[in-house]
Amino acid sequence: MNDAVLLWSYLAQEPLLWLTTTLVAYTISDWAAGKAGRHALANPVLMAVILIALVLWVTSTPYATYFEGAQFVHFMLGPATVALALPLYDNLPKVKAALVPMIAALFAGSLTAIITALGIAKAMGITGETLMSLAPKSATAPVALGVSEAIGGQPTLTAVLVILTGISGAIIATPMLNALKITDWRARGFAVGVAAHGIATAHAFRINSTAGAFSGIGMGLNAVLTALLAPLIARLFL
Amino acid sequence: MTSAAQPRIWIAFRAEIGTDPHMIRAISILLLFQLAGESLSRGLDLFVPGPVIGLAALFIALLIFPKLAEVIRVAANGLLAHLSLLFVPAGVGVIAHLGTFGTNGIGLIVALIVSTALAILAAVLTFVLFARLMGQRHE
Numbered sequence: 001m002n003d004a005v006l007l008w009s010y011l012a013q014e015p016l017l018w019l020t021t022t023l024v025a026y027t028i029s030d031w032a033a034g035k036a037g038r039h040a041l042a043n044p045v046l047m048a049v050i051l052i053a054l055v056l057w058v059t060s061t062p063y064a065t066y067f068e069g070a071q072f073v074h075f076m077l078g079p080a081t082v083a084l085a086l087p088l089y090d091n092l093p094k095v096k097a098a099l100v101p102m103i104a105a106l107f108a109g110s111l112t113a114i115i116t117a118l119g120i121a122k123a124m125g126i127t128g129e130t131l132m133s134l135a136p137k138s139a140t141a142p143v144a145l146g147v148s149e150a151i152g153g154q155p156t157l158t159a160v161l162v163i164l165t166g167i168s169g170a171i172i173a174t175p176m177l178n179a180l181k182i183t184d185w186r187a188r189g190f191a192v193g194v195a196a197h198g199i200a201t202a203h204a205f206r207i208n209s210t211a212g213a214f215s216g217i218g219m220g221l222n223a224v225l226t227a228l229l230a231p232l233i234a235r236l237f238l
Numbered sequence: 239m240t241s242a243a244q245p246r247i248w249i250a251f252r253a254e255i256g257t258d259p260h261m262i263r264a265i266s267i268l269l270l271f272q273l274a275g276e277s278l279s280r281g282l283d284l285f286v287p288g289p290v291i292g293l294a295a296l297f298i299a300l301l302i303f304p305k306l307a308e309v310i311r312v313a314a315n316g317l318l319a320h321l322s323l324l325f326v327p328a329g330v331g332v333i334a335h336l337g338t339f340g341t342n343g344i345g346l347i348v349a350l351i352v353s354t355a356l357a358i359l360a361a362v363l364t365f366v367l368f369a370r371l372m373g374q375r376h377e
Binding site for chain 1: 265290310317357362363
């Protein structure tokens, strides 16, 4: 008994345990998503997050301890973002042909994301710091945090809103775009990348490689546009 | 280990890693571009994150040296195939910080979901409209 406690207190502090937990939780979630026929609601990221949160809650492990182990997975986001250059390069002829639709869709999506988020939240009585934290929610996390700070938001709250935007975008996109009978993978991928950054891009790659490539471009371009537009638009909602 | 056994082990080892002989080179290339991106982003105080600059730089490098594509292909596609996994640690952080929502929880969630759906709609419809105006038939 005592040995088990000692073993646990050792393992609970080691990166190995939480790194393994992260991979196992994701493997289970991905398997479950497959069993559910890749239904939109059976999102593997969401399921893995809930599963791990339960384990942390049951073992009363603080997030900081968990992240000691999980940081190795988190770290790979950087090289994975750089790796998006390859599908972009592979799809070069398609990208060149779609330059005008992409730029138009980028402005439409980026403006809609910022204005409707601020408008709806303000109509529901949200103001000040909390409202400002919502403005850059569709941009990829590092950009959104920087923008939030610059316009008087709360970066921690923005981080939460950004992740939730990604997960909701990944869940909403497929049923909504199927209902609208949009079959152009370029348009579908690009739109989810603009509106719901990397998490939607990850989702797009699972469905179609062209959609994934265009989603990556949408994410990259909206990172830049949100940084430029959000501070200007946010002023109108102060 | 006897010298006779060595080649067989070596062959087995080669077969094991044989799926991607460029793995280490590929990861080095991705990390070097990220490092260059981070240095530029921080050094010049740009608002664009380092990995996004690294993406743009690698894309330009691929245009100049097309052979680079085959070196990074297996590793890059491997990473991108499991992109969802990489968001899990940050996602768990969301649960830890749900308290930051305070009393505005419902308003924030409604604004976030409706706005994300509208942004997808606006972008996808604009894309399709402009593609049609340009007389493109998608594949």
